[in-house]
Amino acid sequence: SKKQRIAVLAGDGIGKEVMPEGIRVLEAAAKRFDLPLEMQHFDWAHCDYFAQHGQMMPDDWKAQLQGFDAILFGAVGWPATVPDHVSLWGSLLKFRREFDQYINLRPVRLFDGVPCPLAGRKPGDIDYYVVRENTEGEYTALGGIMFEGTDREMVLQEAVFTRKGADRLLKFAFDLAQSRSKKHVTLATKSNGIAISMPWWDKCAEAMAKNYPDVVLDKQHIDILTARFVLQPGRFDVVAATNLFGDILSDLGPATTGTIGLAPSANLNPERNFPSLFEPVHGSAPDIYGQKIANPIAMVWSVALMLDFLGNGQGAWRQAHDAIVDAISQTILSGPRTPDLGGQAKTDDVGQAIAQLL
Amino acid sequence: SKKQRIAVLAGDGIGKEVMPEGIRVLEAAAKRFDLPLEMQHFDWAHCDYFAQHGQMMPDDWKAQLQGFDAILFGAVGWPATVPDHVSLWGSLLKFRREFDQYINLRPVRLFDGVPCPLAGRKPGDIDYYVVRENTEGEYTALGGIMFEGTDREMVLQEAVFTRKGADRLLKFAFDLAQSRSKKHVTLATKSNGIAISMPWWDKCAEAMAKNYPDVVLDKQHIDILTARFVLQPGRFDVVAATNLFGDILSDLGPATTGTIGLAPSANLNPERNFPSLFEPVHGSAPDIYGQKIANPIAMVWSVALMLDFLGNGQGAWRQAHDAIVDAISQTILSGPRTPDLGGQAKTDDVGQAIAQLL
Ligand SMILES: CC(C)[C@H](C(=O)O)[C@@H](O)C(=O)O
Ligand SMILES: CC(C)[C@H](C(=O)O)[C@@H](O)C(=O)O
Numbered sequence: 001s002k003k004q005r006i007a008v009l010a011g012d013g014i015g016k017e018v019m020p021e022g023i024r025v026l027e028a029a030a031k032r033f034d035l036p037l038e039m040q041h042f043d044w045a046h047c048d049y050f051a052q053h054g055q056m057m058p059d060d061w062k063a064q065l066q067g068f069d070a071i072l073f074g075a076v077g078w079p080a081t082v083p084d085h086v087s088l089w090g091s092l093l094k095f096r097r098e099f100d101q102y103i104n105l106r107p108v109r110l111f112d113g114v115p116c117p118l119a120g121r122k123p124g125d126i127d128y129y130v131v132r133e134n135t136e137g138e139y140t141a142l143g144g145i146m147f148e149g150t151d152r153e154m155v156l157q158e159a160v161f162t163r164k165g166a167d168r169l170l171k172f173a174f175d176l177a178q179s180r181s182k183k184h185v186t187l188a189t190k191s192n193g194i195a196i197s198m199p200w201w202d203k204c205a206e207a208m209a210k211n212y213p214d215v216v217l218d219k220q221h222i223d224i225l226t227a228r229f230v231l232q233p234g235r236f237d238v239v240a241a242t243n244l245f246g247d248i249l250s251d252l253g254p255a256t257t258g259t260i261g262l263a264p265s266a267n268l269n270p271e272r273n274f275p276s277l278f279e280p281v282h283g284s285a286p287d288i289y290g291q292k293i294a295n296p297i298a299m300v301w302s303v304a305l306m307l308d309f310l311g312n313g314q315g316a317w318r319q320a321h322d323a324i325v326d327a328i329s330q331t332i333l334s335g336p337r338t339p340d341l342g343g344q345a346k347t348d349d350v351g352q353a354i355a356q357l358l
Numbered sequence: 359s360k361k362q363r364i365a366v367l368a369g370d371g372i373g374k375e376v377m378p379e380g381i382r383v384l385e386a387a388a389k390r391f392d393l394p395l396e397m398q399h400f401d402w403a404h405c406d407y408f409a410q411h412g413q414m415m416p417d418d419w420k421a422q423l424q425g426f427d428a429i430l431f432g433a434v435g436w437p438a439t440v441p442d443h444v445s446l447w448g449s450l451l452k453f454r455r456e457f458d459q460y461i462n463l464r465p466v467r468l469f470d471g472v473p474c475p476l477a478g479r480k481p482g483d484i485d486y487y488v489v490r491e492n493t494e495g496e497y498t499a500l501g502g503i504m505f506e507g508t509d510r511e512m513v514l515q516e517a518v519f520t521r522k523g524a525d526r527l528l529k530f531a532f533d534l535a536q537s538r539s540k541k542h543v544t545l546a547t548k549s550n551g552i553a554i555s556m557p558w559w560d561k562c563a564e565a566m567a568k569n570y571p572d573v574v575l576d577k578q579h580i581d582i583l584t585a586r587f588v589l590q591p592g593r594f595d596v597v598a599a600t601n602l603f604g605d606i607l608s609d610l611g612p613a614t615t616g617t618i619g620l621a622p623s624a625n626l627n628p629e630r631n632f633p634s635l636f637e638p639v640h641g642s643a644p645d646i647y648g649q650k651i652a653n654p655i656a657m658v659w660s661v662a663l664m665l666d667f668l669g670n671g672q673g674a675w676r677q678a679h680d681a682i683v684d685a686i687s688q689t690i691l692s693g694p695r696t697p698d699l700g701g702q703a704k705t706d707d708v709g710q711a712i713a714q715l716l
Contacts (some may be wrong), residue, residue, distance in 0.1 A: 014391070077550065084550035084559055093551070117588055121478040127409055142517075153521035157555035158501075163511035168713075192442035193605065194436065195516035197497035199443055223605045226584060227613030247551065247581045248606065255585035276413035283582075329442075 004037040005309045007068040007275065012046045012087070013284025014294035014347075021296035021317045021351025022072060022303045025324060028355040029307065033320040037310070045091040047078035056082075056090030060097060065275060070306050071095065073279035074299070078286060083279035089141065092279075097135050099274035101267035102165065103172050104134035104246060106281060107303075111262070113333035114341060118230065118256050126257050128236035131173040132246020134267055136165045139243050161197055161242070163204065168207040172270065173240035177215045182237035185209070187219045188245040201242065203332075225249070229256055247328055250281060261295030262332075264302035266309060278306040280286025292346045295338040297328055304328075327357035362395040362668045365426040365633065366563065369622025370404045370445075372643030372705075374650035377656035380430060380661045383682060387665065387715040391584035391678040395668070398426075403449040403664055405436035414440075414448030420456060421530040423633060426509055426575060428664050429453065431637035447499065450637075455493050457632035459625035460494035460523065461530050462604060463663075464639060466611035469620070473701060476588065476614050484615050486594035489531040494523045495579025497601050519555055519600070521562065531598035535573045542595035543567070546603040546629070547578045553686025559600070567650040583607070608639060617698045619653030622660035622689075624667060636664040654709045655686055664685075685715035 006026075010019035016292050023039070030037055042064070043049070056076075058064070065071060076091050077084050095101065097322025110116055110126040112289070118126075142158035177185045187205040191198035202219055209217040222245050228235055229252050254263035262286055263281035280298030288294060304324035311317020331353045338350055364384075368377035380395070388395055400422070402415050403406070414434075416422070423429060434449050435442050453459065468474055468484040470639035476484075500516035535543045545563040549556035560577055567575040578586070580603050586593055587610050599607055612621035638656030646652060662682035669675020689711045695701025696708055 032646055083557065088550045089553060093414075106421040115477070117476055119473070139551040139553070145554070151522065155519045155555045155558050157517040157519070157552060159514045159517070161515070163419050164509065168499070190605075192446045192496045193602070194515060195443050195447060195497070196501040196503070197513045198440065200503060200513050223609035226606055226610040226616075227618055230588060230610065230613045235471040244548070244551070247548075248584055251581035252584040252588065252610070253587045259589075260582075260585055356711060 002036070004035070004069045005063050005067065006037055006306070007071045008041045009045045009071060009073050010041050011074040011076040011091075011284060012078045013286050013289040014282070015018065015046075015076065015284050017289070017292055017294045017347050018296040018299035019072070019074045021347060022299040022354045024351045025300045025358065026072075026303045028319040028358040029324055032323070032358050033316040035307065035316060035320060035333050040260060046075060046256065047076075047087055052086065056087055057094070069272075069290040069310055071275050071277040072303065072306060073277050074308045075280065075282065075284040077284040078348060080286065087192060093139065095131045095277050096267050097271055099277070101269050101277055102133065102135045102168055103266075103268040103270060104132035105266040105268060106130040106132065106250040106251070106253070106263060108250070108257060108263070110257045110326065111329055111332045112259040114262070116256070116258055118233065121233065122335070126233045128178060128239060128247055128253070130239045130241060130250040130253055131169065131176060132241050132250060133165060133243050135243075136160055136162060137243035157298070158190040158339040159197060160201070166201060167208065170205055170240055173238050174208055174212045174215055177238040178212060180237060183215045184237035185215055185217050186236055186239045187217065187226065188222050188225055188241035189240060190222045190248060191219075205240070222248070224342045226252055229253055234280050254281060257338075259295065260298070262297045262301065264298050264305055266302070266305040276309055278302040292348070293339050294347050295340050296347050296351045297332070300324060300351065301328055309353070323358055324354070327354045330357055360394070362393070363425065364395055364397045364416050364664070365423050365429045366399045367398050367403045367429060367431050367447075369432040369434040370436045371433060371640060371644050371647040372640070373642050374653040375650055375652045375705050376638065376657035377430075377432045379705060380657040382713045383658045383711050383716065384430075384661045386716040387661075387678040387682055390676040390681070392663065393674060393678060394557070403434060405440045405445055408445065408448070415452070416447055427630075427668055428632040429633050429635040430634050430661065430664060431607065433638065433640040434643040438583055438644065444497055451497065453635050454625050457494060457627055458636070458664070458690045459627045459632070459635055460491065460493045460526055461624075461626040462490035462608070463624040463626060463629050464488040464490065464608040464621060466608070466615060466621070467692045468615045469687055472616035472620070474614075474616055476591065478568050479591065484591045486591075486597060486611070487534060488597045488599060488604055488608040489527065489534065490608060491523060491527040493601075494518055494520060495601035508664060517555060519558070523567065524559060524562040528563055528598055531596050532570045532573055535596040535714075536554050536570060538595060540595035541573045543573055543575050543584065544594055544597045545575065546580050546597060546599035546607060547577050548580045549577075550579060559711050563598070580606070584610055587611055587660065602639065611637060617653065618656070619696065619698045620655045620659065622656050622663055624660070624663040634667055636660040650704045650706070651697050652705050653698050655690070656683060658709065658712055661684055681716055682712070685712045687692055688715055
């Protein structure tokens with residue numbers, strides 16, 4: 001079978017600490033399951049590169065990455081030297097948009113052995129997916145500041161949604177729900193306050209739901225939805241959300257499972273016209289960088305999602321995915337653990353333990 | 359002293375069930391503390407009115423309410439008959455905007471006796487204010503749908519922020535923080551994704567912070583901020599937020615304290631050019647309406663906030679506020695309790711218990 005080509009970009013901060021562990025596990029899995037893949041490292045898309053070149057990436061970044069099947073990404077951002085909106089818009093958000101990775105898929109699951117911040121919840125009680133639109137919506141640089149420096153100073157900020165973007169996101173969410181036992185889609189909305197785009201999203205979701213008579217659609221305003229992530233997490237199965245709402249829910253969800261150090265994400269171009277990108281949900285975490293205490297599990301789990309995607313969820317690739325997730329579960333249960341999980345282990349202790357189990 | 363005039367609008371759903379309890383407690387407090395006030399009831403700003411008149415309020419609503427010092431509001435919304443954006447934009451959001459109630463102040467506090475959904479947290483661990491901008495921002499009907507029904511269908515949704523709006527919100531937040539012991543302001547931002555308005559908010563907050571050398575400013579992206587409401591609630595003191603972010607945080611925060619049935623809110627025009635509005639954070643809750651099991655405490659606490667505002671935080675008014683909050687605490691501790699707090703009591707059992715304690 002065709003060799004799968006993976007571009008590796010570690011980025012900034014703890015991205016540089018967790019990536020080696022991701023690769024360690026990737027190599028162990030590739031060996032055990034005999035997966036045909038090759039990796040290439042790129043030393044850009046980080047703030048040191050910006051310091052030297054005045055931009056986050058070389059001009060031909062797209063040509064350099066275009067031929068790859070997947071991008072394995074650490075984290076980007078070093079606000080002490082480059083403002084976040086500059087570093088992010090110059091790298092990660094470019095990938096998502098220009099490689100049309102329109103699905104951001106983020107599993108939320110409570111693992112056995114992780115102290116849950118929600119009282120009385122046990123594994124199985126929290127188990128859902130956030131399906132986030134990843135290329136449009138509230139994240140734009142459209143708009144501007146007017147009358148700056150006067151008492152009339154004002155800012156316009158535009159959000160842009162397309163029917164194509166909403167429909168393909170909703171289709172993915174409904175397909176996913178249909179493949180699961182609960183068959184339930186929650187739409188994150190705010191149609192009572194945001195008066196143009198959100199009522200339109202409601203209608204798009206209602207129209208899509210007609211194609212899935214066996215799937216229940218539940219529209220919930222984002223405010224009460226966040227409350228229910230805390231109070232009634234068992235209610236959720238697949239949560240479909242705009243770029244911003246999905247961003248919020250996919251940090252909050254993992255927080256309710258104990259730590260965002262575990263949460264992986266897949267930025268998918270399901271048609272494979274472009275490489276898809278796999279990264280931990282946590283950012284570059286400048287506050288803990290350098291201590292080598294970052295939890296590498298989100299990175300490792302992202303590797304698993306990547307393998308599953310590369311193999312279309314089948315054969316040895318799927319087995320590799322499952323084996324990695326099992327090894328993660330086992331490591332969480334019996335250690336070693338990084339400080340976010342109450343342990344004293346270093347980043348590489350955890351990576352080694354997981355690799356060993358493979 | 360001058361008689362304070364209060365306009366009462368119960369609205370829809372459980373708004374109609376909790377309002378009588380709010381008034382019961384208001385009357386008890388007025389009697390005990392000899393507060394000069396009068397109430398007038400208005401039978402509009404609800405969806406039954408809409409059914410009859412095709413609009414939520416009479417044309418001269420503003421003239422009718424203009425002379426009042428405060429509006430006591432229940433909840434509005436009955437989506438089965440009137441879409442939420444129609445009912446809300448036709449009532450509550452009009453009040454907030456046309457009466458320039460630019461501060462939405464929402465205390466978040468864990469009470470003794472409420473089972474906390476966060477493991478291991480006790481009263482004192484969660485105690486902060488969300489200070490929400492209440493008149494502009496993401497809540498607009500500006501924008502539109504283009505190419506409808508074609509494969510180019512798209513939606514533009516505008517957010518509008520003014521410097522005046524940001525500055526007065528920030529000033530209120532910093533003043534509040536300065537009056538508290540922690541002296542800490544968190545700004546909810548998303549300047550790494552929303553590329554025009556949010557970096558501008560960051561700058562406005564940094565500029566305001568210069569006037570308050572004794573107050574710490576901490577900017578946090580909304581995604582990780584929601585995570586920290588769950589993982590590290592003790593970090594927060596005063597959280598300043600745009601309309602949308604404040605909406606989210608002020609449902610999520612109360613959820614972490616056990617129930618949004620307790621959360622009150624004050625929609626303030628601090629200059630008193632217009633009446634301020636006091637309402638529970640929970641909505642009309644069609645799902646439980648009719649059973650008379652709604653928790654009236656959010657309504658009662660809103661009454662307390664109103665009295666405090668009407669008396670400028672002084673004298674008998676402040677005493678009345680404190681007495682009501684004490685009575686709430688005591689009732690939460692020793693019952694009766696509505697089902698959201700694990701009890702079997704009805705709405706009026708709780709209202710009566712609180713009134714009795716006064
Ligand atoms: C009902 C709705 C429009 C309102 C809001 O979003 O402001 C409510 O959620 C609130 O928080 O007061
Ligand atoms: C870093 C930031 C731009 C990014 C986002 O908001 O999408 C991150 O929070 C995420 O969720 O991947």
